[in-house]
Amino acid sequence: MGTTLAEKVWADHLVRKGGDGAPDLLYIDLMLMHEVTSPQAFEGLRLAGRKPRHVDQLIATEDHNTPTVDIDRPNPDKTSALQLTTLEKNCKEFGVRLHPLGDADQGIVHAFAPILGLTQPGMTIVCGDSHTSTHGAFGALAFGIGTSEVEHVMATQTLSLKPFKTMAINVNGKLPADATAKDIILAIIAKIGTGGGQGYVIEYRGEAIRNLTMDERMTVCNMSIEAGARAGMIAPDETTFEYLKGRPHAPEGELWDKAVAYWKTLKTDDDAVFDKVVDIDATKLGPYVTWGTNPGQGLPITADVPDPAKIADATERSAAERAIKYMGLKPGMPIKDIAVDTVFIGSCTNGRIDDLRQAAAIMKGHHKADSIHRVLVVPASSRVRLEAEKEGLDKVFKDFGAEWRNAGCSMCLGMNPDKLVPNERSISTSNRNFEGRQGKGSRTHLASPAVAAATAIRGTISSPADL
Ligand code: SF4
Helix, strand or coil: CCCHHHHHHHHCCCCECEEEECCEEEEECEEEEECCCHHHHHHHHHHHCCCCCCCCEEEEECCCCCCCCCCCCCCCCHHHHHHHHHHHHHHHHHHCCCCCCCCCCCCCHHHHHHHCCCCCCCCEEECCCCHHHHHHCCCCCEEEHHHHHHHHHHCCEEECCCEEEEEEEECCCCCCCCHHHHHHHHHHHHHHCCCCCEEEEEEEHHHHCCCCCCHHHHHHHHHHHCCCCCCCEEEHHHHHHHHHHCCCCCHHHHEEEEEEEHHCCCCCCCCCCCCCEEEEEEEEEEEEEEEECCCCCECCCCCCCCCCCHHHHHHHHHHHEEEEEECCCCCCHHHHHEEECCCECHHHHHCCCHHHHHHHHHHHHCCCCCCCCCEEEECCCCHHHHHHHHCCHHHHHHHHHHHHHCCHHHHHHHCCCCCCCCCEEEECCCCCCCCCCCCCCEEEEEECHHHHHHHHHHCEECCCCCC
C-alpha cells in the first residue's frame, strides 16, 4: 500500500520508531520563535546549563506584542515592552537569529519565514504557536507545540510524537470568481466543525486547491487548526517551486535542481489510503462569513443568522443561542443587514501581498462608509509592507480612509494596542472569532479581504458583488 504526503515527510524525519504505543522521535528541521512562547524555554535551557543543539535551525521574530504605529518610540505598554526586551536578550545570549521590530524581515512568524524562503517542501517545522500549520502550504509537516516542547526542540532538535491520522479534503472543481481561499477554508470548517480535524493531518487536494497561489494556499493551511487538525498540507508543485526560486534561503544552482527533484517525490501515492476523506464542491462556493463565536459558525454571506429554535441538536442549539446573544444579533436576520464598526485587514491568515492586492482592487476609487469607525490595514510582515508600498497600495488604502500600519499580529488578538472596545463589531480577515479575541467584549465576523473591503465601503456586511 502507498503512503500519504504526511506519512512520507514523517518517515523521512524518523530518528527512532517508538513501537508498543510509545511515541516516535522526529527530527525537526526548523523552529520558529516569538516573544510569547519562548521565555520559559530559554529559561529552562539556562537552568539546565544547556545550549541550543542546532542554533542555525532556530529563528525568531517579534509579532504578537508589537505596536503597529510609532514603532520607533518607547513601547508604552510595559508588559509588551518586557516581552520584547526579554526575547532580544535571550536571542543575544543563546545566539538565535532574531528579526526584531524595525527590521526589514520582521513580521508575523508565519509570514516572514516563507518570504525568506526558509519554509520549504518536505521539512518538519514547529513553533510555539498553533497557526504553524500555515507552512504546510509548501508540503512541509508544520505544527504548533507547547512551551516545554519548544525547550525540548532547542535542546535536542527532535520531538517525541505519536503519528497523526490522515485526512484528505478534496476541493473539487473550479472556484467561482467571487469565492476566495478564505471562503474555501471557512466552508470546510463550517462543514466538518471545529473538532472535525482532531488528531488528523489534513491534506488539501483537488482542482480548486491546485489553482491557488502560494499566499492563498497559506490562508487555507493556516486555518487547519480551527478545524481542530494538528496540521494542514498541500503537495508541492510548480506553483511552490516558482514561489521559492530566488528567495534568500532557497537552494541555488545544482542544489536547487536536487531539491526540486526531491520535492517532486512529495505527493500522496495513488494507492495510499487516508483515514478519512471529505469532499467539497468548489463550484458551489461563494463568499463566507462567520456569524457566531467560533470559526465553524459560518455561512454563505447570502444566508440568514440561524434560528436556534430550528436546531435539533441540543448542544449546537445552546452554543448558537449563546453566540447570537454575545454577538448582539437576532435569529433570522440577513447576514448582509449586520452593520460593522471596524474593518481589520491583516493577520497570518490574510495579511499577505495577494490579500492586500485583493482589498486594494476593491477599495480603489471608493471611500470608507461614514458609519465605519476605522479601517486598519496591517501587512503580515515588513517585506509585505515594502512590496505593497512599491506597488502604491498604501496610497489606495490611505485615499480610502484606511490606516496603513506597520507589520504585526495587530487586531488579530488583544495583546497589543490594536483592540476593539466592548460591543464593538469588526469584520476581520483573521482566523479566530472567540469571545473577547479582539479585546474584552469584542464581536468578530471572519471573512476574506474582498468581503472586508466591500463591507468597509457599504458599512454592512457585503460582498464585492453588492457594490
Ligand atoms: S496573526 Fe493572530 S493567529 Fe496569527 S500568529 Fe498572530 S496572533 Fe496568532
